[in-house]
Amino acid sequence: MKLKVKVLKLLAGRPVVVLHFNTAGKLSVRVDDRVLIERKTKSIVSVVDVSTGLLKENEIAVSNEVVKRLNLKDGDNVEVNIAEQPESIELIHKKLECHHLNKKEVHEIIQDIVKNALTETEIAYFVSAVYKCGMSMNEVRYLIDSIVSTGKKLKLKGKIADKHSIGGVAGNRTSPIVISICAAAGLTLPKTSSRAITSAAGTADVIETISRVDFSVKEIYKIFKKTNACLVWGGSLGLAPADDRLIQIEKLLHLDPEPQLLASILSKKIAVGSKYVLIDIPYGTSAKVSKKQALDLKEKFQNLGKDFDMNIKCVLTDGTNPVGRGIGPLLEIRDILSVLKRERKRPLDLEKKSIFLSGQLLEMTETTKKGDGEKLAEELLNSGEALRKFEEIISAQKGDINRAKNTKLSKFKKDIFAKTPGKIKSVNNKKINLIARLAGSPADKGSGIYLYKIRSDRVRKNEKILTIYSESKIRLKDAVDCYLKSKPIAYL
Amino acid sequence: MKLKVKVLKLLAGRPVVVLHFNTAGKLSVRVDDRVLIERKTKSIVSVVDVSTGLLKENEIAVSNEVVKRLNLKDGDNVEVNIAEQPESIELIHKKLECHHLNKKEVHEIIQDIVKNALTETEIAYFVSAVYKCGMSMNEVRYLIDSIVSTGKKLKLKGKIADKHSIGGVAGNRTSPIVISICAAAGLTLPKTSSRAITSAAGTADVIETISRVDFSVKEIYKIFKKTNACLVWGGSLGLAPADDRLIQIEKLLHLDPEPQLLASILSKKIAVGSKYVLIDIPYGTSAKVSKKQALDLKEKFQNLGKDFDMNIKCVLTDGTNPVGRGIGPLLEIRDILSVLKRERKRPLDLEKKSIFLSGQLLEMTETTKKGDGEKLAEELLNSGEALRKFEEIISAQKGDINRAKNTKLSKFKKDIFAKTPGKIKSVNNKKINLIARLAGSPADKGSGIYLYKIRSDRVRKNEKILTIYSESKIRLKDAVDCYLKSKPIAYL
Numbered sequence: 001m002k003l004k005v006k007v008l009k010l011l012a013g014r015p016v017v018v019l020h021f022n023t024a025g026k027l028s029v030r031v032d033d034r035v036l037i038e039r040k041t042k043s044i045v046s047v048v049d050v051s052t053g054l055l056k057e058n059e060i061a062v063s064n065e066v067v068k069r070l071n072l073k074d075g076d077n078v079e080v081n082i083a084e085q086p087e088s089i090e091l092i093h094k095k096l097e098c099h100h101l102n103k104k105e106v107h108e109i110i111q112d113i114v115k116n117a118l119t120e121t122e123i124a125y126f127v128s129a130v131y132k133c134g135m136s137m138n139e140v141r142y143l144i145d146s147i148v149s150t151g152k153k154l155k156l157k158g159k160i161a162d163k164h165s166i167g168g169v170a171g172n173r174t175s176p177i178v179i180s181i182c183a184a185a186g187l188t189l190p191k192t193s194s195r196a197i198t199s200a201a202g203t204a205d206v207i208e209t210i211s212r213v214d215f216s217v218k219e220i221y222k223i224f225k226k227t228n229a230c231l232v233w234g235g236s237l238g239l240a241p242a243d244d245r246l247i248q249i250e251k252l253l254h255l256d257p258e259p260q261l262l263a264s265i266l267s268k269k270i271a272v273g274s275k276y277v278l279i280d281i282p283y284g285t286s287a288k289v290s291k292k293q294a295l296d297l298k299e300k301f302q303n304l305g306k307d308f309d310m311n312i313k314c315v316l317t318d319g320t321n322p323v324g325r326g327i328g329p330l331l332e333i334r335d336i337l338s339v340l341k342r343e344r345k346r347p348l349d350l351e352k353k354s355i356f357l358s359g360q361l362l363e364m365t366e367t368t369k370k371g372d373g374e375k376l377a378e379e380l381l382n383s384g385e386a387l388r389k390f391e392e393i394i395s396a397q398k399g400d401i402n403r404a405k406n407t408k409l410s411k412f413k414k415d416i417f418a419k420t421p422g423k424i425k426s427v428n429n430k431k432i433n434l435i436a437r438l439a440g441s442p443a444d445k446g447s448g449i450y451l452y453k454i455r456s457d458r459v460r461k462n463e464k465i466l467t468i469y470s471e472s473k474i475r476l477k478d479a480v481d482c483y484l485k486s487k488p489i490a491y492l
Numbered sequence: 493m494k495l496k497v498k499v500l501k502l503l504a505g506r507p508v509v510v511l512h513f514n515t516a517g518k519l520s521v522r523v524d525d526r527v528l529i530e531r532k533t534k535s536i537v538s539v540v541d542v543s544t545g546l547l548k549e550n551e552i553a554v555s556n557e558v559v560k561r562l563n564l565k566d567g568d569n570v571e572v573n574i575a576e577q578p579e580s581i582e583l584i585h586k587k588l589e590c591h592h593l594n595k596k597e598v599h600e601i602i603q604d605i606v607k608n609a610l611t612e613t614e615i616a617y618f619v620s621a622v623y624k625c626g627m628s629m630n631e632v633r634y635l636i637d638s639i640v641s642t643g644k645k646l647k648l649k650g651k652i653a654d655k656h657s658i659g660g661v662a663g664n665r666t667s668p669i670v671i672s673i674c675a676a677a678g679l680t681l682p683k684t685s686s687r688a689i690t691s692a693a694g695t696a697d698v699i700e701t702i703s704r705v706d707f708s709v710k711e712i713y714k715i716f717k718k719t720n721a722c723l724v725w726g727g728s729l730g731l732a733p734a735d736d737r738l739i740q741i742e743k744l745l746h747l748d749p750e751p752q753l754l755a756s757i758l759s760k761k762i763a764v765g766s767k768y769v770l771i772d773i774p775y776g777t778s779a780k781v782s783k784k785q786a787l788d789l790k791e792k793f794q795n796l797g798k799d800f801d802m803n804i805k806c807v808l809t810d811g812t813n814p815v816g817r818g819i820g821p822l823l824e825i826r827d828i829l830s831v832l833k834r835e836r837k838r839p840l841d842l843e844k845k846s847i848f849l850s851g852q853l854l855e856m857t858e859t860t861k862k863g864d865g866e867k868l869a870e871e872l873l874n875s876g877e878a879l880r881k882f883e884e885i886i887s888a889q890k891g892d893i894n895r896a897k898n899t900k901l902s903k904f905k906k907d908i909f910a911k912t913p914g915k916i917k918s919v920n921n922k923k924i925n926l927i928a929r930l931a932g933s934p935a936d937k938g939s940g941i942y943l944y945k946i947r948s949d950r951v952r953k954n955e956k957i958l959t960i961y962s963e964s965k966i967r968l969k970d971a972v973d974c975y976l977k978s979k980p981i982a983y984l
Contacts, residue, residue, distance in 0.1 A: 009545030010510060013523040016541075018502060028963040030935055031505040049508075049555075053501030063541075082966045085930055093745055096620065124613045125745050128588065128620035253585055253617050438577055443522055472520040474574045 001027060003060040005076040010063045015046040015116055018061040019080075024050045027082060034083040034117065037066065039076065044069045045083045045117045086117040092126045098133035103142045110146035110242045123249045127257065135259035137300065141307060143259060147267035151240045152217050154272045156224055158188030161365050162272070163357060164265050165280040166297070167199055167256070168288030170432040170449075171324035171347075173332040174280070175203045176231055177339055177354035177381075178361065180390040183229035184380045185367050190220070190272040192234035194264070197247055198254045198288065199429075200436030200448055204233035205329045206336070209407060209445050211399020226396040229389070239271035240264070256288070262300060270308055277305070277312045278361045282319025286429040291316070313364050317353065321427050321455045324350040328441040328448015328469065333404045340387040349454070355381070410439075410446040410469040412476045416483065418459045422491040426455055431488035439470040439479035447471055453489075465489065493519060495552040497568040502555045507538040507608055510553035511572075516542045519574060526575040526609065529558065531568065536561045537575045537609045580604040584618045590625035595634045602638035602734045615741045619749065627751035629792065633799060635751060639759035643732045644709050646764045648716055650680030653768040653857050655849055656757050658789070659691055659748070660780030662924040662941075663816035663839075665824040666772070667695045668723055669831055669846035669873075670853065672882040675721035676872045677859050682712070682764040684726035686739055686756070690746045690780065691921075692928030692940055696725035697821045698828070701899060701937050703891020718888040721881070731763035732756070748780070754792060762800055769797070769804045770853045774811025778921040783808070805856050809845065813919050813947045816842040820933040820940015820961065825896045832879040841946070847873070902931075902938040902961040904968045908975065910951040914983040918947055923980035931962040931971035939963055945981075957981065 003023070010016070017035065019027070029035060033048050037060070046066055055061045060080055062072060070078070088109040095101055101109075109126060112118045118126075135143065163178045179189050193203035193213075204213045214236035215223065223230050235244045243264045250256055269277050279301055283294035298314035305312030324335040324347045338346040339354065358380075359373025368376045380386045394401050432449060440447035447470045453459055468483065470476035495515070502508070509527065511519070521527060525540050529552070538558055547553045552572055554564060562570065580601040587593055593601075601618060604610045610618075627635065655670045671681050685695035685705075696705045706728035707715065715722050727736045735756045742748055761769050771793055775786035790806035797804030816827040816839045830838040831846065850872075851865025860868045872878045886893050924941060932939035939962045945951050960975065962968035 008543065010541055010543045011523050012541045028932065028936060028967070031503050049502055049504045051500065051502045053499075082964055084966065084970055089745065093747075096623065096745070096747070119744070121612045121616045121741065121744055124616040125620055125747075128617055128624070131588065132620070132624040249613065252611070252613055253581065253588070255585075255588070255617075440520060444520060472574055474576065475520070478576055 001080050002077055003080050004058055005072050005074060005078055006055050006059045006061040007067055007072065007074045008061045008063055012063040012065065014120060015044055015065040015069065016049060016063040017046045017066060018049045018051050018054055020055055020057045020059065021050050021052045022057050024048065027080065029082055036081050036083040037070065038079040039070045039072065042070050045115055047119060083117060086112045088112040088118060089122060092122060092129060095129040095133060096125060100136055101139055101142070103145070106139060106142035107146045110143070110150055113242045113245050114150045120249055123245065127246065127250055127255060127260070130259050131255055131257040137303065140259045140262050140304065143263040144267050144270070144304070144308065147240045147242045147263055148270050150242055151271055152238045154190055154217065154220060154239070156188055156190055156273055158228060159276070159365055160272070160274050161187045161189055161276040161361055162191060162269055162274040163278045163280070163361055164269070165282065166261060166265070166288060167197065168429060169282045169319045170199060170322035170327045170429045170436070171332060171335065171350070172282070172322065173203065173206055173324060173336055174350065174354045174357055176207065176336050176390065177386070178358045179229050179231060180340065180386040180393065181354070181358040181377050181380045182361050183227070183393070184385040184389040185362055185376060187228070187365055187367060189229035190274070191229065191231050192237060192239065192268055192272060193231070194234055194247055196442045197251055197256050199433045200327050200441040201329045201332055202442065203231065205442035206332045207231045209329045209333045210401055210403040211394045211397040213397070223396045227392045229393050230397065231393055232397065234268050240267045243267055258297070262304060266304055266308065269310060275311060276361070276365045277310055278357060278364065279312060279314045280317055280357060281314055282317045284318060284320035286431070287319025311364065313360065315357070315360055319429065322429060322432055322451065323353055325451050325454070326448065327432055327436045327451070329445040330404070330407055330409060331448045331450055337401060337404050340381070340390055342382065408446060410444055410471045412471065412473055413467050413469045414476060414480050415467050416465050418461055418463050418465050421461045422459055424453055424455055424457050424459060425490045425492045427451065428488040428490070431486040434486070435468065435479045435482050435488065438475060438482050439468050440472060440475045444471040493572050494569055495572050496550055497564050497566060497570055498547050498551045498553040499559055499564065499566050500553045500555055504555040504557065506612060507536055507557040507561065508541060508555040509538045509558060510541045510543050510546055512547055512549045512551065513542055513544045514549050516540065519572065521574055528573050528575040529562065530571040531562045531564065534562050537607055539611060575609060578604045578609040580610060581614060584614060584621060587621040587625060588617060592628055593631055593634070595637070598631060598634035599638045602635070602642055605734045605737050606642045612741055615737065619738065619742055619747060619752070622751050623747055623749040629795065632751045632754050632796065635755040636759050636762070636796070636800065639732045639734045639755055640762050642734055643759070643763055644730045646682055646709065646712060646731070648680055648682055648765055650720060651768070651857055652764070652766050653679045653681055653853060654683060654761055654764070654766040655770045655772070655853055656761070657772040657774065658753060658757070658780060659689065660921060661774045661811045662691060662814035662819045662921045662928070663824060663827065663842070664774070664814065665695065665698055665816060665828055666842065666846045666849055668699065668828050668882065669878070670850045671721050671723060672832065672878040672885070673846070673850040673869050673872045674853050675719070675885070676877040676881040677854055677868060679720070679857055679859060681721035682766070683721065683723050684729060684731065684760055684764060685723070686726055688934045689739055689743055689748050691925045692819050692933040693821045693824055694934065695723065697934035698824045699723045701821045701825045702893055702895040703886045703889040705889070715888045719884045721885050722889065723885060724889065726760050732759045735759055750789070754796060758796055758800065761802060767803060768853070768857045769802055770849060770856065771804060771806045772809055772849060773806055774809045776810060776812035778923070779811025803856065805852065807849070807852055811921070814921060814924055814943065815845055817943050817946070818940065819924055819928045819943070821937040822896070822899055822901060823940045823942055829893060829896050832873070832882055834874065900938060902936055902963045904963065904965055905959055905961045906968060906972050907959050908957050910953055910955050910957055913953045914951055916945055916947055916949050916951060917982045917984045919943065920980040920982070923978045926978070927960065927971050927974050927980065930967060930974050931960050932964060932967045936963040
């Protein structure tokens with residue numbers, strides 16, 4: 001059926017169209033059914049809302065997500081039909097029963113995710129099936145293949161390397177420092193990051209406080225004409241659109257099933273052409289994984305590396321406590337700059353870990369000989385070359401590092417004081433992340449937590465331990481309530 | 493923040509509000525966040541869409557679902573705030589890890605479902621957690637308690653009885669016949685049904701072809717002034733709003749996890765005050781459960797019956813094949829009427845099963861003495877009393893049984909003929925249900941499948957086996973493709 005487009009100027013988080021009640025009847029579709037909308041060579045599947053007043057019978061009102069995909073304007077004609085029932089629903093059902101999926105079946109699901117033939121709820125069933133049943137290594141390989149083949153690819157010159165953390169540790173923003181050091185040493189580092197999945201901020205959220213992170217593939221090539229590294233959000237590049245959608249849905253329940261974690265990280269490394277990949281696996285109580293799981297992940301990563309012709313090295317690091325003082329985008333970028341600028345009060349745990357990881361990456365790429373990596377990393381930090389490289393990257397991304405100090409933290413805050421004196425045994429990552437998220441992180445850039453005291457610090461009675469920042473009184477109350485209830489700080 | 497209501501006349505399938513871009517910023521909410529909307533003593537949680545053009549900054553545009561709950565009209569003022577992060581998200585996470593939930597935790601989740609504090613996707617995570625991890629009998633009890641306590645109750649006079657099938661068998665529309673027979677024998681039968689979950693039609697979908705099924709509690713009392721039984725949809729009564737929402741989401745993947753099946757059936761029997769409940773558990777290949785599972789379910793139902801002070805009897809029946817000839821709302825009501833009217837070509841399997849179930853219910857309520865139930869049931873059928881009772885019920889529900897013959901079947905159809913001669917061994921319920929659903933059942937009342945041949949029938953070459961009906965060419969093609977691929981009919 002031919003219908004005339006009415007642009008709603010509406011952001012719904014997913015493609016939505018509205019049909020007139022009578023038109024829906026003629027098409028034999030109801031609320032929540034799917035329609036296929038076609039214009040020229042492009043098409044998109046969308047969920048249907050039904051209205052009696054918003055539009056005429058010959059019209060179809062569309063959300064911005066549909067406008068963007070089909071490049072629509074008011075008055076355009078589109079062809080609208082019932083979308084065929086996607087076969088992948090039965091495949092998701094099969095996975096929920098913990099059956100193995102073959103290559104074709106995994107590909108079918110990933111393709112349907114990319115063309116929006118599956119609703120968010122159906123994808124949630126897939127995520128929880130993978131979460132509960134796991135996937136065989138073959139299924140993970142199919143998943144990686146499918147995610148890569150439904151996305152775009154980068155072709156860059158030089159020795160292409162990358163560093164990635166599996167996440168879960170609060171703060172822990174080593175990537176911008178490691179990338180700056182290794183880029184200063186001459187490596188090519190197309191670093192794409194996700195936004196936060198389980199923690200309070202992802203590297204993309206943090207870098208976004210001082211520069212753009214949403215670039216097209218064309219723009220990335222422009223950045224690489226100016227410098228040899230970037231720190232961008234993977235989502236806008238379209239390298240792995242299926243993975244971006246999966247992450248969106250995992251985030252709702254802070255899930256990150258292992259097969260998807262493996263596929264998510266590796267598909268993007270393949271898409272940007274990385275040959276040397278260092279993976280940081282923090283483990284321990286309140287980290288994402290235990291030591292046993294970390295060793296298991298390490299083996300899986302390294303095996304997959306061989307299959308996909310990448311040199312992968314995994315390092316297991318201490319994930320029992322946050323790294324750095326700030327948790328939340330703006331607070332974390334300030335920590336990073338304080339390390340790069342060699343400030344007196346910089347967070348030394350963040351610095352130490354960044355030097356260690358840089359050393360590893362410099363050695364595995366043979367930029368320096370075995371045993372000299374950390375020394376070189378430290379020199380590049382101390383000489384200011386890493387800072388200059390970071391400035392160069394941010395400037396190529398149309399940003400300015402001064403925004404970190406010029407932007408204000410969130411307007412509402414709550415200081416937390418020690419009730420009794422003592423020595424801090426540990427700070428629980430999961431709880432601290434949850435509190436920072438409740439406060440509004442990562443969406444509100446200036447929200448989050450600043451830790452005045454960390455592991456092994458002595459605390460006097462009534463001394464300030466931390467501050468929670470939030471843009472909203474309600475969110476601040478939620479976060480403080482959660483702090484009081486969950487007790488993230490343990491004393492010796 | 494106070495905002496002025498703009499009614500969108502939009503059915504979105506769930507509460508949705510649209511905020512102006514700037515207003516969303518002031519409230520510190522983004523697309524997909526939740527807001528709490530309050531007016532007088534009522535409130536509802538809704539997901540947020542954001543727009544720059546649909547409305548002014550001081551306005552909030554609302555979908556019909558919000559209008560209905562808060563009783564709104566254009567220009568009304570409402571108070572809008574960020575909704576607190578529902579605690580039940582962490583509880584769903586806990587259940588996904590297969591931990592047990594206590595009474596308070598189950599109640600928290602159910603309450604959040606009822607007040608719409610959880611999105612469809614979050615509820616899907618809960619459904620799949622229950623699907624994968626199961627629930628202890630204590631958790632099921634808490635689930636029943638919570639569902640009942642968040643819903644309304646009926647208080648009727650007389651010996652209150654009910655009959656229920658766990659579903660999964662195509663056709664199998666015994667309820668209207670059993671209810672008519674037992675009501676003719678004097679029992680009080682407030683029969684509420686769901687719409688289809690896993691099969692092509694539920695009793696509510698079928699009765700809706702000839703009368704209303706969506707009544708308020710007040711209207712139900714009016715119906716019971718006119719007659720002693722009803723055949724209505726449970727959803728509109730609000731007896732178990734949490735269960736209605738759960739079913740909506742289970743349906744998307746045709747899931748029906750056992751704990752929710754138990755709670756769904758029993759909560760509604762408790763809410764209508766049933767004291768005698770007969771439960772039909774069809775088992776076998778292509779039924780919902782195996783014989784072992786059926787026996788297990790029987791025990792669970794009967795134990796729960798004791799806890800909730802109900803006399804529950806479970807009968808295990810043959811669920812290996814469809815019952816009746818029609819699969820789909822209109823086709824099934826025609827089967828039912830053909831049995832009640834004693835037509836020569838009536839489906840005898842449907843009649844036999846209905847007489848058996850009626851006999852059981854008449855005996856357990858001591859309407860007749862042990863061993864005489866089926867005889868009485870048959871007499872009430874043959875004398876026309878059951879038909880007259882059915883007419884009385886339908887007429888009290890503002891319907892007319894003649895609509896069954898006056899309404900047309902769907903306009904597109906495809907006859908399927910036998911390719912080779914043979915004898916039919918079985919007709920697969922799951923496959924037949926799926927094909928009928930693809931054809932548009934139960935939403936398109938006239939769609940579905942009519943079986944000319946059933947188990948044990950001999951078939952000549954090119955003889956018609958079945959016809960598929962659909963309102964849409966695309967759906968018909970989907971259904972026929974599925975028929976050809978899945979081969980629902982097995983020959984000896």
